[in-house]
Amino acid sequence: MLTFEQVSLSFGEGIGVAELDLAVAEGEIVALVGLNGAGKTTLMRLAVGMLRPDSGTVRVLGHALRELPSARWCGVGALVEVPLAYPELTVRENLRIACLLRGSDPRCVERALDDWRLGPVADRRFRRLSLGNRQRTGLASVLQHDPQLIVLDEPSNALDPSSVLVLRDQLTKRAAEGAAVVVSSHHLDEVARIADRIVLLNAGRLIGELDPTGRDLERTFFDRIHDDDTSRAAECEQTS
Amino acid sequence: MNRTSAMNAVFRVEVRKLVRSPVGVIASVALVGGTLVLLGGITAALASGNPDLVAKLGPAATRDWAGLLSSAAQVTAAGGLLGCGVVLAWLFGREFADGTITGLFALPVSRGRIALGKLAVYAVWVVGLSLLLTLGLLGLGALLGYGGPTGGAWAALGRQLLLGVLTGAVATPIAWVATVTRSLLAGVGCAIGLVVVSQVAVLAGAGAWLPLAGPALWAMSHGTEVTAWQLALVPAFAVAFTVLACSSWTRLRLNR
Numbered sequence: 001m002l003t004f005e006q007v008s009l010s011f012g013e014g015i016g017v018a019e020l021d022l023a024v025a026e027g028e029i030v031a032l033v034g035l036n037g038a039g040k041t042t043l044m045r046l047a048v049g050m051l052r053p054d055s056g057t058v059r060v061l062g063h064a065l066r067e068l069p070s071a072r073w074c075g076v077g078a079l080v081e082v083p084l085a086y087p088e089l090t091v092r093e094n095l096r097i098a099c100l101l102r103g104s105d106p107r108c109v110e111r112a113l114d115d116w117r118l119g120p121v122a123d124r125r126f127r128r129l130s131l132g133n134r135q136r137t138g139l140a141s142v143l144q145h146d147p148q149l150i151v152l153d154e155p156s157n158a159l160d161p162s163s164v165l166v167l168r169d170q171l172t173k174r175a176a177e178g179a180a181v182v183v184s185s186h187h188l189d190e191v192a193r194i195a196d197r198i199v200l201l202n203a204g205r206l207i208g209e210l211d212p213t214g215r216d217l218e219r220t221f222f223d224r225i226h227d228d229d230t231s232r233a234a235e236c237e238q239t240s
Numbered sequence: 241m242n243r244t245s246a247m248n249a250v251f252r253v254e255v256r257k258l259v260r261s262p263v264g265v266i267a268s269v270a271l272v273g274g275t276l277v278l279l280g281g282i283t284a285a286l287a288s289g290n291p292d293l294v295a296k297l298g299p300a301a302t303r304d305w306a307g308l309l310s311s312a313a314q315v316t317a318a319g320g321l322l323g324c325g326v327v328l329a330w331l332f333g334r335e336f337a338d339g340t341i342t343g344l345f346a347l348p349v350s351r352g353r354i355a356l357g358k359l360a361v362y363a364v365w366v367v368g369l370s371l372l373l374t375l376g377l378l379g380l381g382a383l384l385g386y387g388g389p390t391g392g393a394w395a396a397l398g399r400q401l402l403l404g405v406l407t408g409a410v411a412t413p414i415a416w417v418a419t420v421t422r423s424l425l426a427g428v429g430c431a432i433g434l435v436v437v438s439q440v441a442v443l444a445g446a447g448a449w450l451p452l453a454g455p456a457l458w459a460m461s462h463g464t465e466v467t468a469w470q471l472a473l474v475p476a477f478a479v480a481f482t483v484l485a486c487s488s489w490t491r492l493r494l495n496r
Binding site: 011045050052084087089093102141151 | 252257261344345347
């Protein structure tokens, strides 16, 4: 559903991501974890075409991004950084425009309002919402059309515990129905509850995986990051 | 989702955004209501016999249809370009300012088509506004007691209608500038720049060949100082910048 084949992208001020190989299959939830600046958002941006790799190929729903027919994007739901929600429109109107732009069944809007418990604020303008309700609106707008591929960057940001439960239910439900899900997060405990795989990203490279059922995930995570930083530093010393 | 339904969807979304935004509402009121109020004020000042104002207005300093419509053309040429420019800068630049541009990726509607939809909504808004202003001028003339328009006044009203539309058309570079710079403020700056360039071109005597100044010169000279060929440069200019803006949206990458 989503594959990265030897994908590299560098920015002027330093490396973005290097030689990424990653595949996310149908029905699978993959969590990307890493420190700030590790390249999680860059990877997400590459997945939805916001960035073009310097080398390598990104495939979405079986097509290389350049060859993906526009219509196939209706099977994708992506929330990377800012949701497609306009401050002058109400929550309901924002969900409607997301629905219109994807050509999906307009009835999904009322269902999404219900699923995400947005009924009480449905007719409130987006600019007047709390951060948590904004995030819920954004998530509802990208998941309401039941996408086959879901790409979410830090989806639990600003969510209260009950909204996190809704998010978890929605993602596991979509995965059970065959959707491929990629989420990035800082919250290891949270992603461990839903992820089939936890992929570690450090300094723009995939450095391995964590077992979601493993114990003391945070300690293991920091040890792996530390080991990677140490080995890279040693390599740098050798080359210089 | 085929091309027609995609365009239809984009058009409906952009209409809703423009209608619900303060920018769209304020610009519409300012361009129609503000122009009419300003013209009413100028007429009232003329009635007081202020010699400075009479000198400044030149051929427009008469209290009849010709004077009213000549003043309207002057106000539309400068104020219209600025007002249309602000709306166009907002239509394109707000996606970058609000960060919503990220949500316009991964959609079955291409970004080039979204840009075209924005320009289509803008075009409809400009035509509607120009029509409203022309009707408003008819009403204002009647209110000021100028009687029914004569043959010459009808022709001037027709030129006023077309001037409004062409003024909107020459603002299209703003869509491209707001996209390339990814900045709403740069779009507004471009609008101010276009007004300055058009004024300088008129003073330098090159206005007829410059699409930015041609329509105003044409309307104010009763169609005598600008040929049909020179006026035809305006749609060509607008189409060229429409293609540039849509192409920039199609190739857009968020690498900065």
